[in-house]
Amino acid sequence: MSAYSPRLSRLIEALRRLPGVGPKSAQRMAFHLLDRDRQGAQLLGETLVEALGGIGRCPSCRMFCDEGENCRYCSSSRTAAGQLCVVESPADLMAIEGGTSYRGRYFVLMGRLSPLDGIGPEELGLDRLQAQLAAGEVQEMIIATNPTVEGEATAYYLAEMARGQGVRVTRIAHGVPMGGELEYVDGGTLAHALSGRTPV
Amino acid sequence: MSAYSPRLSRLIEALRRLPGVGPKSAQRMAFHLLDRDRQGAQLLGETLVEALGGIGRCPSCRMFCDEGENCRYCSSSRTAAGQLCVVESPADLMAIEGGTSYRGRYFVLMGRLSPLDGIGPEELGLDRLQAQLAAGEVQEMIIATNPTVEGEATAYYLAEMARGQGVRVTRIAHGVPMGGELEYVDGGTLAHALSGRTPV
Ligand SMILES: [Zn+2]
Ligand SMILES: [Zn+2]
Numbered sequence: 001m002s003a004y005s006p007r008l009s010r011l012i013e014a015l016r017r018l019p020g021v022g023p024k025s026a027q028r029m030a031f032h033l034l035d036r037d038r039q040g041a042q043l044l045g046e047t048l049v050e051a052l053g054g055i056g057r058c059p060s061c062r063m064f065c066d067e068g069e070n071c072r073y074c075s076s077s078r079t080a081a082g083q084l085c086v087v088e089s090p091a092d093l094m095a096i097e098g099g100t101s102y103r104g105r106y107f108v109l110m111g112r113l114s115p116l117d118g119i120g121p122e123e124l125g126l127d128r129l130q131a132q133l134a135a136g137e138v139q140e141m142i143i144a145t146n147p148t149v150e151g152e153a154t155a156y157y158l159a160e161m162a163r164g165q166g167v168r169v170t171r172i173a174h175g176v177p178m179g180g181e182l183e184y185v186d187g188g189t190l191a192h193a194l195s196g197r198t199p200v
Numbered sequence: 201m202s203a204y205s206p207r208l209s210r211l212i213e214a215l216r217r218l219p220g221v222g223p224k225s226a227q228r229m230a231f232h233l234l235d236r237d238r239q240g241a242q243l244l245g246e247t248l249v250e251a252l253g254g255i256g257r258c259p260s261c262r263m264f265c266d267e268g269e270n271c272r273y274c275s276s277s278r279t280a281a282g283q284l285c286v287v288e289s290p291a292d293l294m295a296i297e298g299g300t301s302y303r304g305r306y307f308v309l310m311g312r313l314s315p316l317d318g319i320g321p322e323e324l325g326l327d328r329l330q331a332q333l334a335a336g337e338v339q340e341m342i343i344a345t346n347p348t349v350e351g352e353a354t355a356y357y358l359a360e361m362a363r364g365q366g367v368r369v370t371r372i373a374h375g376v377p378m379g380g381e382l383e384y385v386d387g388g389t390l391a392h393a394l395s396g397r398t399p400v
Contacts, residue, residue, distance in 0.1 A: 003297055005266040007254045014247035017240030018218075019232045025220065030251075031290055032219045034264060035310060038252055040217030045248030047214035048233070048241050054207045055234055064234060066205040090231050097203055110235060 008034075060132070062108040062125055064090055073097075073106050082139035084132070086158055088112050088146055096144060104142075107132070112145060113154040124154075126161065133165040140168045147174045147192075208234075260332070262308040262325055264290055273297075273306050282339035284332070286358055288312050288346055296344060304342075307332070312345060313354040324354075326361065333365040340368045347374045347392075 004012065008030065015026035033041035055064055058071035065071045073093070083104030087093050093106050109124040121127070132138060141162045145151035155171060162169045175193030176185050185193075204212065208230060215226035233241035255264055258271035265271045273293070283304030287293050293306050309324040321327070332338060341362045345351035355371060362369045375393030376385050385393075 003272070003294065005255070005264065005269065005272070007251055007266045008264050011247050011251040011255070014240075014244040015218075017233075017237055017244055018215075018229050020225065020228070027291060027294075028220070029218050031264075033217075033248070034251065034255055035290075037217060040214075041248050041252055044214040044217055045245045045252070047211050048245030048248070051207055051211040051230075051234065052238055052241055052245070055205065055211070064205065064208050064231075066207045069205065072203070072205070090235075091227060094203065094227075 060128075061106045062110055062128075063093060063106060078103055078105060082137060083142060084138045084140070085142040085144055086129070087144045088151065088154075092144065092146075105138075109145070109154070112148075112150045113157055114150050121157070126158075129158075130161060130165070133162055133167050138167050140170060143169065143171045260328075261306045262310055262328075263293060263306060278303055278305060282337060283342060284338045284340070285342040285344055286329070287344045288351065288354075292344065292346075305338075309345070309354070312348075312350045313357055314350050321357070326358075329358075330361060330365070333362055333367050338367050340370060343369065343371045 011030045011034075012023070012026045015021055015029050016023065018026075021029070033044075054067050056067050057063065058065040058074055060074045061071060063071060063073055083102075084107055085093075085096060085102060085104060086107045086109065087096065088109050088111065090108055090110075093108055096102055096106075107125075107129050109126075111119050111124055113119060113121070113124065133141065141158070143155045143158050145155045145158070159169045159171075173196065174189070175196055176182060176189065182190065211230045211234075212223070212226045215221055215229050216223065218226075221229070233244075254267050256267050257263065258265040258274055260274045261271060263271060263273055283302075284307055285296060285302060285304060286307045286309065287296065288309050288311065290308055290310075293308055296302055296306075307325075307329050309326075311319050311324055313319060313321070313324065333341065341358070343355045343358050345355045345358070359369045359371075373396065374389070375396055376382060376389065382390065
């Protein structure tokens with residue numbers, strides 16, 4: 001990379017800050033922007049700077065939220081059901097919002113419990129969640145963390161917390177995906193699906 | 201995507217201007233920058249804007265070049281050999297510069313002849329190349345366009361042009377890659393390697 005001009009080198013280095021972008025992709029992106037889409041480069045540059053100053057987190061659900069606007073996921077029209085769905089990431093929230101008819105409230109952990117990485121209850125904002133549960137407006141807390149080891153550990157912790165506040169706790173179901181074929185589903189999922197069988 | 205806040209939607213849209221970045225990747229990039237690398241986002245934003253104002257093209261070889269600096273590929277210490285290597289893209293230049301000991305001059309076409317896409321000799325700056333050949337400093341023009349249909353057509357056109365100026369023309373060799381095994385090489389390459397055989 002050292003043979004590029006200083007500004008071009010800096011641009012390629014900066015593009016590598018994007019997740020999943022290696023040296024080759026960064027180079028391709030830089031050439032594309034400089035050669036074919038200078039307008040796009042300008043737009044991206046300005047939008048990034050604007051985003052940093054203007055996108056924060058909702059103090060209530062921790063989802064990304066434009067500064068100066070009310071969080072659309074915490075608006076009063078949604079809270080009626082008294083349901084609170086806890087997810088690991090903004091993308092998980094979007095998946096539930098886009099793929100289901102759920103229109104209750106959310107709480108975005110922005111991670112999962114991972115003591116080895118120094119991520120404890122404080123980093124996930126669980127004190128704020130605790131306060132919300134204590135306030136008594138939540139009738140049901142739906143845990144939608146991922147079915148990984150850390151996600152399950154987080155789910156266990158969350159469930160204990162909610163029970164301590166006398167709040168009903170549920171966990172989204174895990175099992176054979178709709179349309180999935182048993183022979184191609186991994187053993188862990190299958191075991192989970194079997195033990196979680198329901199009467200028909 | 202419509203359920204994101206306006207600023208976040210704009211950021212995701214802007215990230216999609218990068219080549220090879222779809223909706224999912226753009227979302228992942230936006231979350232990553234906002235959640236884990238705000239410094240990187242700031243750097244990328246500033247660098248993009250700086251790049252647009254500060255990176256141009258060398259008037260001689262057409263390679264990207266910082267405004268106000270001399271092109272390192274056209275510096276006088278490199279021109280001694282009187283060799284000029286014509287490549288399609290800046291990435292091709294970098295591949296030759298990084299992978300070989302060639303230290304002559306370059307000419308970057310920034311494309312290849314493609315009449316159907318409206319890319320003719322003018323779009324590739326061939327008038328400037330012609331002028332350089334006419335100036336008499338080039339003893340050998342090395343054609344390093346890609347071995348594709350359009351690359352070959354471009355090579356043919358370039359060769360005719362150089363011959364018209366009485367400049368010696370060569371084409372980089374194509375054949376079985378070093379370390380490649382014959383049985384895995386495609387037929388076209390193999391046919392090319394056979395017809396281009398040299399005495400040992
Ligand atoms: Zn909110
Ligand atoms: Zn140059």
